[in-house]
Amino acid sequence: MNKELRKPLVAGNWKMNGNRSLVQDFCKSLAGSEQVDIVVCPPCGYLSYFDQASFALGAQDVSHLNNGAHTGDHSVEMIKELGCRYVIVGHSERREDHQESSELVAEKALAVLTGGLTPIVCVGEPLDIREDNKEQEFIGKQLTALFDKIPAELLSQCVIAYEPIWAIGTGKTASPEQAQEVHKFIRDELAKVGSSVAEKVRILYGGSVKPSNASELFNQPDVDGGLIGGASLTTEDFTAICQSAN
Numbered sequence: 277m278n279k280e281l282r283k284p285l286v287a288g289n290w291k292m293n294g295n296r297s298l299v300q301d302f303c304k305s306l307a308g309s310e311q312v313d314i315v316v317c318p319p320c321g322y323l324s325y326f327d328q329a330s331f332a333l334g335a336q337d338v339s340h341l342n343n344g345a346h347t348g349d350h351s352v353e354m355i356k357e358l359g360c361r362y363v364i365v366g367h368s369e370r371r372e373d374h375q376e377s378s379e380l381v382a383e384k385a386l387a388v389l390t391g392g393l394t395p396i397v398c399v400g401e402p403l404d405i406r407e408d409n410k411e412q413e414f415i416g417k418q419l420t421a422l423f424d425k426i427p428a429e430l431l432s433q434c435v436i437a438y439e440p441i442w443a444i445g446t447g448k449t450a451s452p453e454q455a456q457e458v459h460k461f462i463r464d465e466l467a468k469v470g471s472s473v474a475e476k477v478r479i480l481y482g483g484s485v486k487p488s489n490a491s492e493l494f495n496q497p498d499v500d501g502g503l504i505g506g507a508s509l510t511t512e513d514f515t516a517i518c519q520s521a522n
């Protein structure tokens with residue numbers, strides 16, 4: 277599959293971090309790029325402060341439901357009005373903290389696509405599954421729930437992020453070979469839905485990506501960019517990572 281057909285994407289997931297001054301810093305110092313799609317996903321409450329941004333914005337989660345009596349949630353319509361083009365769904369921290377199932381994650385991805393935005397759908401295995409060499413089986417099930425819900429023509433508009441849970445925030449990055457092996461597995465699964473789907477879907481790697489390891493990871497044939505946590509909290513590190521994807 278020709279990697280050149282897919283534009284690299286680097287998304288920064290601030291998680292529950294940041295403040296107005298960090299927003300100002302990003303608006304001032306992080307430049308958008310022709311070669312790489314750059315996305316910043318701050319906590320929802322900060323989205324409207326990014327009025328000067330030259331890069332894209334994303335939300336960290338969304339409800340699968342329409343506007344109505346759902347306390348604490350944000351709909352796709354609201355996220356869109358706040359200027360987002362992307363939405364992360366199914367991050368392992370949401371799957372764990374809020375018991376989100378793969379079926380619910382698929383519902384959210386469908387709502388995002390139907391609303392005209394791009395979901396970044398996260399998949400990835402915990403340490404015990406990796407130690408048992410069952411990561412493909414585990415991720416295969418997460419993907420099946422997605423493929424069952426999303427028609428092929430919409431699936432090709434998704435972004436998938438592979439985030440081994442044991443690498444998130446631990447400083448322990450998957451080796452480029454480990455990342456490539458799983459990314460290739462994901463692309464092969466997408467190819468079962470359709471070869472054009474597999475060709476179009478961008479697959480990001482996430483888990484302790486830093487300026488020092490980004491190039492090696494992004495150079496793998498099936499790695500189309502990254503989903504960055506800790507290192508997306510400073511403009512210097514995040515800019516350097518974005519440049520590595522170019």
Ligand SMILES: O=C[C@H](O)COP(=O)(O)O
Pocket residue numbers: 289367439443444445446447482483484485503504505506507
């Ligand atoms: O969404 C981002 C990931 O969970 C990666 O986080 P990290 O770069 O801090 O390991």
